[in-house]
Amino acid sequence: MKVSERYGREIGREYALRVLKENIVMLELEPGSRISENELASELGLSRTPVREALIELSKGQIVEIYPQKGSFVSRIDWNLVEEAQFMRLTLERAVIRLACQGLEEEKIQGLEKNVKLQRFYLENNEVSELLKLDNQFHKELFTITNKSHIYRLMSNMILHFDRLRTLRTKTVDQMYVIDDHMNILDAIRMKNPDKGEKAMEQHLTKHEIDKEIIHKKYPQYFKDN
Amino acid sequence: MKVSERYGREIGREYALRVLKENIVMLELEPGSRISENELASELGLSRTPVREALIELSKGQIVEIYPQKGSFVSRIDWNLVEEAQFMRLTLERAVIRLACQGLEEEKIQGLEKNVKLQRFYLENNEVSELLKLDNQFHKELFTITNKSHIYRLMSNMILHFDRLRTLRTKTVDQMYVIDDHMNILDAIRMKNPDKGEKAMEQHLTKHEIDKEIIHKKYPQYFKDN
DNA sequence: ACCACATCACTAGTATACAAGTTCTATTAT
């Protein structure tokens, strides 16, 4: 597992949570693998308490499974959960983009544009990981500027299932289209056209459907078999 | 605070969480009031650890606010959060009812009908609290039978803001309409008419808008002033 | 009377010790 630096006012529990999320999404912690609270604690230089609190939180989103007196595990990828996460995200993002297309302050739109420009920069420099972060940031910003930040925070626990799959995909497929998608969304906002916005968002969020089987066959051990 | 019995396999943390939720929604723990981890622990017959874990979870949904080294508080009712919860719920329930209206197994429909019949029973016997539980159960079931149970679980943390307000309302307004609303929703499912379903759900979930100001003026100390 | 400051009681965050249960292993009996 990769352990990153601890930020300023970040308390132990938040630190553990952040590191765990990063490692799970990036598959440094493999689906199905065991997590030892004790081991984790010493790796992070913490005691069990904050680590445990982080694990409990993750278990709420089903990305970690805790079996009392048996052990804790990174959950294998569950297509039903991915599907459900996808449904939730699509439904909410559609609604939010419609809101955004009903009119936004200029500075908020410019914030989004700035993000997309940065994306182009990282794409040209082939920094895929940064690009993905900005992708997430873009969507988060859409929720924030429409006063829906809490919804995003709740949703993000389910999006992890989604993101983990995306990490698998980036190992095979390239990500150029992302920027075009975001440009389309921005256009819709500028034109104040909710229908166009919703369509663009839908396109953006459903592109991945294609390579399901390919990935599943390539990494069968990562998946829950139902 | 009212302390209820501890169920079978329910571990301490879940017990504390359940009791806290019940008391917050029923306003036994008043908005703005202080929660002492120590006090709560001894009331529930637990130590700080499980109680604390429950409080952390509630703080994720903003229904409890934790200020390190200062104290934990039941959050006052925040109209922005209520609005956001309402948006989330309305958006997701619309999508789910459309799914349900695309066809369900007969037994699942009958499960819903059974629920509504029970509602009628409790309404006739004036057991409002049971009625409200069944209302929630009805919506939860809609999510479950469309394979969206995890979404409901995540959402339920935000719905608390909503439910707390509903408790205030039941002190003034009666609840007869609930059953009619649910009958309409059931009709739409039987007729496999998504548009009708969405409309019925929307009506059901937006009825409360009316008495905002009345409640706010009656219990100003319960509200966050923005 | 009022302000400054020390002290005390409280808070949440963390570390650690212990309890209760599971699993694997090794030893012993057949």
Next chain:
DNA sequence: ATAATAGAACTTGTATACTAGTGATGTGGT
């Protein structure tokens, strides 16, 4: 050799002790 059993080494859940920080209170000095 094999099966059963005892036990060691883990697991998470919980209780408790300790730390650092906050706020209120009361006291002493002006």
